[in-house]
Amino acid sequence: MSDLHTPILEWYDAHARELPWREPGASAWSVMVSEFMLQQTPVSRVLPVHAQWLERWPRPADLAAEPSGEAVRAWGRLGYPRRALRLHAAATAIVAEHDGQVPASYDDLVALPGIGDYTAAAIATFAHGQRHVVLDTNVRRVLARAVSGVEFPSTAVTKAERELATELLPLDVPTAATWSVAVMELGALVCVAARPRCEACPVADLCAWRAAGHPAYDGPPRKVQAWAGTDRQCRGRLLAMLRDAEGSVTEQALVSAWHDEVQRARCLASLVADGLLVRTDAGTLALP
DSSP states (O other), X not given: OOTTHHHHHHHHHHHOOOOGGGSTTOOHHHHHHHHHHTTTSOHHXXXXXXXXXXXXXXXXXXXXXXXXXXXXXXXXXXXXXXXXXXXXXXXXXXXXXXXXXXOOOHHHHHTSTTOOHHHHHHHHHHTTXXXXXXXXXXXXXXXXXXXXXXXXXXXXXXXXXXXXXXXXXXXXXXXXXXXXXXXXXXXXXXXXXXXXXXXXXXTGGGOHHHHTTOOOOOSSOOOOOOOTTSHHXXXXXXXXXXXXXXXXXXXXXXXXXXXXXHHHHHHHHHHHHTTSOEEOTTSOEEOO
């Protein structure tokens, strides 16, 4: 057992947030939906959409039975709407290949559309209580600071980073599953990216970064997501107009959503290419 295990596990036992996908009776589908929604989106924004989604589609088969455009519509303003298409595709594959049940096997999960290493490991761990290395941004930041002594991890997961996470994973399977979510929660609530709350950290006295005097990050420049005036904002406005429409709309009607003609045309083309919009036989635009 690492010296980090007991204080972090005890901290989590006392401070874990009550979230619907963590409830004892939460389905594997609830966990899966949450993992798709939580990618680059805060919990506060996910909670209401997750609740609405599970009420409308309590099983993968319920979602798979509807057009993918309904998934995009229900995604609302969570951002990165391609995640809705991927979740719909994964639900369809679950119905076709796994009798409508979210698989427990990492290999089966990672083979589903739209699911990579992190999401497969997270679902197997948090829905099925298995022992896997789960490396999201929060976990990587905690391990970088507490063990490696640097403010932020590298932009991509390295072999050394994965080996470290594997070494720290408790051997006991249920404890390993709890450890994974506990470190994630510590990164989300205490060891945050900006202004970490070191005074509230259960392993502050063991933290290599703190012991080194909190040296500033000296790696490659970290990306800062711009929004105003970007293609992302333009795509979001165009897609919002289609979500709110009862049927298809003309390109001319979309002028009110974004006035820059060149950017609007480029973003419309990208939305169609991504499968988020389709052109009807009448030449109008609609959700798929």
